[in-house]
Amino acid sequence: MTKIADVVTGLAKALVTEAPIDLLTYQRDCSVIRPGHAQAMVRPTRRDEVVTLMQRAEAARVPVYVRGGGTMYAGGVNPQAGGVVLDLSGLDRILEIDLARGVVVVEPGVRFGALTKALRPHGMTIGIIPVTGPTATIGGAASAHALGTGSARHQSFADEVVGLEVVLAGGRVIRTGSAAAPDAGFFQRYCIGPDLTGLFLGGDATFGVITAVALWLHPVPAFRETVCYGFPSPVAASAFITDLQTRELTRNIWYGSGYEAPSIKARVLAAYPATDPASLPRFCVGLDYGGDEHSVRHDQETIDSLCREHAGTLAPVFNEVYFRRLRNEDLYWYGFAGYFARSRCAILMTSLPTTRLSAFLGVIDQQRQAQAAFTWGGAVVICKRGLHGGIMAFYDEATQWAAAASAADTAADALIAAGCVPYKSGKIWARQVQSFSAYHEILNQLKTCLDPQGILSSGNLGL
Numbered sequence: 120m121t122k123i124a125d126v127v128t129g130l131a132k133a134l135v136t137e138a139p140i141d142l143l144t145y146q147r148d149c150s151v152i153r154p155g156h157a158q159a160m161v162r163p164t165r166r167d168e169v170v171t172l173m174q175r176a177e178a179a180r181v182p183v184y185v186r187g188g189g190t191m192y193a194g195g196v197n198p199q200a201g202g203v204v205l206d207l208s209g210l211d212r213i214l215e216i217d218l219a220r221g222v223v224v225v226e227p228g229v230r231f232g233a234l235t236k237a238l239r240p241h242g243m244t245i246g247i248i249p250v251t252g253p254t255a256t257i258g259g260a261a262s263a264h265a266l267g268t269g270s271a272r273h274q275s276f277a278d279e280v281v282g283l284e285v286v287l288a289g290g291r292v293i294r295t296g297s298a299a300a301p302d303a304g305f306f307q308r309y310c311i312g313p314d315l316t317g318l319f320l321g322g323d324a325t326f327g328v329i330t331a332v333a334l335w336l337h338p339v340p341a342f343r344e345t346v347c348y349g350f351p352s353p354v355a356a357s358a359f360i361t362d363l364q365t366r367e368l369t370r371n372i373w374y375g376s377g378y379e380a381p382s383i384k385a386r387v388l389a390a391y392p393a394t395d396p397a398s399l400p401r402f403c404v405g406l407d408y409g410g411d412e413h414s415v416r417h418d419q420e421t422i423d424s425l426c427r428e429h430a431g432t433l434a435p436v437f438n439e440v441y442f443r444r445l446r447n448e449d450l451y452w453y454g455f456a457g458y459f460a461r462s463r464c465a466i467l468m469t470s471l472p473t474t475r476l477s478a479f480l481g482v483i484d485q486q487r488q489a490q491a492a493f494t495w496g497g498a499v500v501i502c503k504r505g506l507h508g509g510i511m512a513f514y515d516e517a518t519q520w521a522a523a524a525s526a527a528d529t530a531a532d533a534l535i536a537a538g539c540v541p542y543k544s545g546k547i548w549a550r551q552v553q554s555f556s557a558y559h560e561i562l563n564q565l566k567t568c569l570d571p572q573g574i575l576s577s578g579n580l581g582l
């Protein structure tokens with residue numbers, strides 16, 4: 120038997136395929152990163168099958184790449200070392216909705232759309248929902264540091280995780296947080312020594328396979344409204360956002376984001392071609408308020424006056440032509456959001472202090488001039504503190520794939536030089552993460568300890 124057959128044969132209830140045509144779907148995610156070549160795909164429906172697969176893979180030293188919805192733009196699921204793709208979309212049960220503890224426990228293949236639908240009759244939702252909610256999985260979001268709806272209140276997906284169940288490379292199962300105690304279950308993340316949960320969050324499957332995720336529950340906001348604020352410069356906008364954050368006025372902001380001048384111009388002129396471009400703001404902040412109406416109205420008044428203090432004005436036209444429609448549903452529509460304006464969009468996600476907003480926008484302008492073969496764009500998501508920024512390079516996949524990958528790498532270096540940090544690392548930031556030598560050395564040591572044969576997700580995080 121070949122090594123791969125040793126690993127996948129007889130995983131009775133799991134779907135297993137080795138047919139090249141079926142494996143085409145499993146060679147890549149949505150990123151600009153080079154695809155891999157899986158030799159088999161296994162889609163288990165039970166944790167025991169994951170355990171067996173990991174035991175066999177370690178014994179046979181066969182690489183394993185873990186996949187959820189495959190919607191990431193960092194190449195983490197691309198099986199560049201070959202081997203097996205472990206598709207977790209078949210582990211899709213909601214295990215427990217515990218309203219008394221305020222916790223929901225799910226298998227990793229549960230999709231955001233399915234989870235929010237199941238929670239709605241309870242008047243509940245979860246803290247962070249990415250744009251890709253209909254197709255992205257909870258396990259993928261935990262492993263890739265999701266952000267989006269909820270970031271202004273809660274920061275990142277990892278901040279909303281109570282604990283995890285993880286299968287390690289040799290098949291050993293661990294539960295983190297309070298659930299490490301035999302009969303306690305998930306209700307507290309920080310209790311026994313240091314935070315082991317955090318080791319697997321944002322880990323891109325380099326340290327283990329997440330087989331259950333416990334998340335905090337939150338009430339669905341009773342009232343929603345969107346407002347856009349226009350500013351004469353990014354500097355004024357960043358001072359405004361900083362005030363929002365330091366005065367903790369983000370508690371009733373369900374989603375907040377910021378848009379640079381070219382996006383504002385494109386959206387407004389497409390709807391109203393006679394508009395004088397000089398009359399448009401240089402930067403727009405869109406806020407999707409959510410909470411009880413009285414408290415939202417109260418914060419909104421304070422924020423309106425804060426906007427005026429920073430030389431801003433209301434920007435109802437941008438709200439009408441773009442932001443309100445974008446936020447009309449909890450889950451976005453990619454086309455309307457502007458992704459895939461050409462055949463593909465290389466997305467590079469970064470974290471930055473709010474005070475670096477201008478430097479971040481400067482990197483986008485720099486790329487526009489230096490790498491004019493691509494159409495560049497960018498936006499920021501407002502967090503409880505700091506910002507998550509996305510740079511996008513639209514390209515034609517048939518003719519520009521390799522060049523776009525190289526352009527993204529150049530942009531990544533420019534972001535680091537501007538004081539930004541890799542976010543959603545996968546393989547797209549691998550070289551830059553490797554350059555943080557002390558940090559990377561510790562990651563390497565942890566990898567050796569938890570996955571001594573190096574079978575899990577080779578190449579992710581530069582490991």
Ligand SMILES: Cc1cc2nc3c(=O)[nH]c(=O)nc-3n(C[C@H](O)[C@H](O)[C@H](O)COP(=O)(O)OP(=O)(O)OC[C@H]3O[C@@H](n4cnc5c(N)ncnc54)[C@H](O)[C@@H]3O)c2cc1C
Binds near residue numbers: 148327
């Ligand atoms: C157009 C577009 C818009 C996007 N917008 C957003 C956004 O607003 N916010 C956001 O956060 N992201 C966004 N993303 C990125 C992506 O959709 C999300 O991060 C999503 O949460 C990834 O989930 P997934 O199930 O598709 O993960 P996958 O792509 O399948 O996997 C992502 C990573 O997690 C690992 N992984 C998957 N499952 C597990 C598991 N059970 N155990 C261990 N490791 C695992 C994979 O190996 C990989 O490294 C966007 C992507 C696109 C293409």
